[in-house]
Amino acid sequence: MHLEAIAEKCTGCRICENFCSVKHEGAIWPERARIRILAETDSGPFTPNVCRQCEDAACAAACPVEAITKDQATGAWVVNDDECIGCESCVEACPYHAIFFDAESGKAFKCDLCGGEPECVAICPFGAVQKVP
Amino acid sequence: MFPYRGYAGKCLYVDLTSGKIETREYDKALAENYLGGNGFGTRLLWENVAPEVDALAPENLLIFSTGPLCGTIVPNPGRMEVIGKSPLTGIYGDANTGGFLGPEFKFAGWDAVVITGQSPRPVYLAIADNQVELRDASHLWGLTTSQTENAIRQTWGDPLVKTATIGPAGENLVRFAGIQITPQRSAARCGLGAVMGSKRLKAIAVRGHGPIRVADPYRLHKLAIALHQRLRANPIFPAVHASGTPGIVSLMDALGRFPTQNFRMGSFPYVDHINIDALRARAFVRDLACFGCPVACDKLYRVPDGPYAETALRSVEYETLNALGACIWNADLDALLAANRLCDELGLDTISAGRVISFAMELWDEEILNLDDTGGLALYWGDMDTVLPLLRMIAYREGFGNLLAEGVRRAAQTIGRGAERYAMHVKGMEIAAQDGRAQKSMGLAHVTSTRGADHLKAFPVIDETGYPDEGRRRYGEQYLPDIVQPLATKYKAFLVKDGEDFGAVVDSVGMCKSGGTFVLAEIYWPDIAAALEAATAMEMPVERLQRIGERIYNLQRCYNALHGITRADDKLPSRFSEEASPSGNAKGQTIDIEPMLEEYYQLRGWDAETGWPTAEKLRELGLEDAIERLQR
Amino acid sequence: MITIHVRYHNILQRGAGTARETVELPDGTSLAEALRHLADQHGAPLREMLLGSDGNIASYLVIFRNGQLIGQQQLQLPLANGDELMLFLAISGG
Structure with a gap:
């Protein structure tokens, strides 16, 4: 499974970012959201940007310690915090800018598909983010 | 240590005279008794800005204030308040805005910014998380609002900086200058842009990267999901989303509630040219939303061709379609959108700007004004070739524009010759696009509003059309059908x-009145009480929340009482009681405000003679200090 | 037969695919029957907008007959030849 953005449905409300950060960080914190709205201007066009869960994941390939592994149940590439050394090679490697670095913890973070029930998909009022099997 | 979550927990106090910037912990008692937002500003104004202080004097405060639910995950949590004494009315003033600025304040770690004094030179306040400084704005002075925002973002090197800016209207102390808020929203009413201009504060710019922490994220999440689902399941939700406030234009017109020719009429024969169907067909580009709002009532519009080609704007609202449309007898939608955009750029409240022009046009029509008075301007109904330049003249206080820049009350006093009769205001505030003859509750709301004629304080919208479900949901079966019937x-x-x-609470927590609390009537006292508990860990039984709303509203009334406001000021222009509405569902109707007002004072526990809160009521609300001040 | 004129507003207009129409109905047709007729004639999506989930005339439909706001209790009144109906959804605000 992976997520697909339907840009023309996005209103730029950032509800996905807010719920994503609550789910993963326990706080409303867009800077830590795994999904980000890209906006050409304040009034759009907007594109929800989130990990594509690539077949051949550049982030995983770039990781020197193999800290990014595929969760076979969901199909999500997941960062293993215990392994991650915070080198940011994955952040540089991702062509979609969909993996991020948390300077506080020194770890990379990215979309993990919420274990199979993505929060952003459930909450987007207009279906701008959808699950693709 | 500030004990409650949901809040950032600290505020900025900025004295522009000395340039001193101070960080203060959020006042715990204030949070407990007034929540934040509107209530926070009300209390600060009450304590710090005496009746003798002129609204444009350095001693006036300008308070940018978010609330504990602002920036959270409840539906439409993007609103914030600006509070200060109003230069338009001389009494309590506030303006509310959506958009993205409020949440950005909180991500930067601030609940409110309290501004006093007057800077010796133009400055703007730059807030980058914990780094706060006043920067020179000499190069920005004179720029329009979007030019100012663009210049600040360019210097900053970050397109996600959110701003509050004034345009030429605020700089030139136009008494109904607004404050423009990212993205093209407006804290428009009460002339607080002029207060900002008087302080020589061109802008506030904010960028925040931090979290908003809530007490019980799991519980808040559960509540928020339920609220989102309720909104989306509401049968009217698709229509509100699809059309936003312009969607009510033709409906209000049919009700006879759509002010036309300065309230001579309540319906506009050319309404089909400026309603949602016309707007959508002509200029729709895409749906837009404020921060965290599932309703997404905003739209981007662009004029495709003709003399106003490429005019692009968002936040085109019902009020502006009336003020710069029907009320000045203008059916040219392209010119209307151009005028709307121009007001945004100049930093003018579109409502009051439209109303001073419809006032002047009626005086012209009645031959109270002539070419000598207007400096050679002929003010024919609907003449947009005059209106567009006139808006500039108002913002720059040039010629006849200088008189209109004072608002209808002052302009009428200056003109004399019976002009007062045509000045459609209450307490100096121009009346927005409602008509008490067609919807009686709105007439009452206009006179009891604490910021002068205003629909948004009480915002009685469930009785606009007779639709029973909302009345039933809010108040049960017992008040039906009367409570939902407009007449x-x-x-x-x-x-x-x-x-x-309830509105005082909505404005104090940081939610929107158009996204479920009033419009759609889904979110009510128990929902906000529960969300507050989850977000802040403050115990909040519904009765306590209701008491807070009542306390805020009573304190605003007390503040106005200190400024000499009494029951005698709670009155509509004579037109509404003397001239029967000529059209729509309201045909033949006038409004007699007195019986409703009498009942209102009784419900409020206010003295029927003075219209002031009684000592008993104030004691009940814990406002003992107000008893003492009112007695003096 | 009577002739009535119908005006659709806002998203009802999109549902009907037209802003206005004129329909002929038997003498004595009530407002409710006329609305049902329009719902049947147009089908989805107008049908869902005019009729609630229970198949009754939707409570959120705002109806003006010859400029006068019509309450739910007046739905059974017969229409007259030449009547003009304006239809809105009950959105509020402003």
């Missing part, structure tokens, strides 16, 4: 009081 007066004092108290 009925029964229960309307109750409806207005409840709306004012």
Whole structure:
């Protein structure tokens, strides 16, 4: 499974970012959201940007310690915090800018598909983010 | 240590005279008794800005204030308040805005910014998380609002900086200058842009990267999901989303509630040119939303061709379609959108700007004004070739524009010759696009509003069309059908009081009145009480929340009482009681405000003679200090 | 037969695919029957907008007959030849 953005449905409300950060960080914190709205201007066009869960994941390939592994149940590439050394090679490697670095913890973070029930998909009022099997 | 979550927990106090910037912990008692947002500003104004202080004097405060639910995950949590004494009315003033600025304040770690003094030179306040400084704005002075925002973002090197800016209107102390808020929203009413201009504060710019932490994220999440689902399941939700406030234009017109030719009429024969169907067909580009809002009532519009080609704007609202459309007899939608955009750039409240022009046009029509008075301008109804330049003249206080820049009350006093009769205001505030003859509760709301004529304090919207479900959901079966009928007066004092108290809370927590609390009537006292508990860990039984709303509203009334406001000021222009509405569902109707007002004072526990809160009521609300000040 | 004129507003207009129409109905047709007729004639999506989930005339439909706001209790009144109906959804605000 992976997520697909339907840009023309996005209103730029950032509800996905807010719920994503609550789910993963326990706080409303867009800077830590795994999904980000890209906006050409304040009034759009907007594109929800989130990990594509690539077949051949550049982030995983770039990781020197193999800290990014595929969760076979969901199909999500997941960062293993215990392994991650915070080198940011994955952040540089991702062509979609969909993996991020948390300077506080020194770890990379990215979309993990919420274990199979993505929060952003459930909450987007207009279906701008959808699950693709 | 500030004990409550949901809040950032600290505020900025900026004295522009000395340039001193101070960080203070959020006042715990203030949070407990006034929540934040509107209530926070009300209390600060009450304590710090005496009746003798002129609104444009350095001693006036300008308060940018978010609330504990602002920036959270409840539906439409993007609103914030700006509070100060109003240069338009001389009494309590506030303006509310959506968009993205409020949440950005909180991500930067601030609940509120309190501004006093007057800078010796133009400055703007730059807030980058914990780094706060006043920067020179000499190069920005004179720029329009979007030019100012663009210049600040360019210097900063970050397109996600959010701003509050004034345009030429605020700089030139136009008494209804607004404050423009990212993205093209507006804290428009009460002339607080002029207060900002008087302080020589060109802008506030904010960028925040931090979290908003809540007490019980799991519980808040559960509540928020339920609220989102309720909104989306509401049968009217698709229509509100699809059309936003312009969607009510033709409906209000049919009700006879759509002010036309300065309230001579309540319906506009050319309404089909400026309603949602015309707007959508002509200029729709895409749906837009404020921060965290599932309703997404905003749209981007662009004029595709013709003399106003490429005019692009968002936040085109019902009020502006009336003020710069029907009320000045303008059916040219392209010119209307151009005028709307121009007001945004100049930093003018579109409502008051439209109303001073419709006022002047009626005086022209009645031959009270002539070419000598207007400096050679002929003010024919609907003449947009005059209106567009006139808006500039108002913002720059040039020629006849200088007189209109004072608002209808002052302009009428200056003109004399019976002009007062055509000045459609209450307490100096131009009346927005409602007509008490067609919807009785709105007439009452206009006179009891604490910021002068205003629909948004009580915001009685459930009785606009007779739709029973919302009335039933809010108040149960017992008040139906009267409570939802626009021409009925029964229960309307109750409806207005409840709306004012609830509205004070909505404006104090940081939510929107158009996204579920009033429009759609889904979110009510128990929902906000529960969300507050989850977000802040403050114990919040519904009764306590209701008391807070009542306290805020009573304190605003007390503040106005200190400024000499009494029952005598709670009155509509004579037109509404003397001239029968000529059109729509309201045909033949006038409004007699007194019986409703009498009932309202009783419900409020206010003295029927003075219109002031009684000592008993103030004691009940814990406002002992107000008893003492009112006695003096 | 009577002739009535119908005006659709806002998203009802999109549902009907037209802003206005004129329909002929038997003498004595009530407002409710006329609305049902329009719902049947147009089908989805107008049908869902005019009729609630229970198949009754939707409570959120705002109806003006010859400029006068019509309450739910007046739905059974017969229409007259030449009547003009304006239809809105009950959105509020402003």
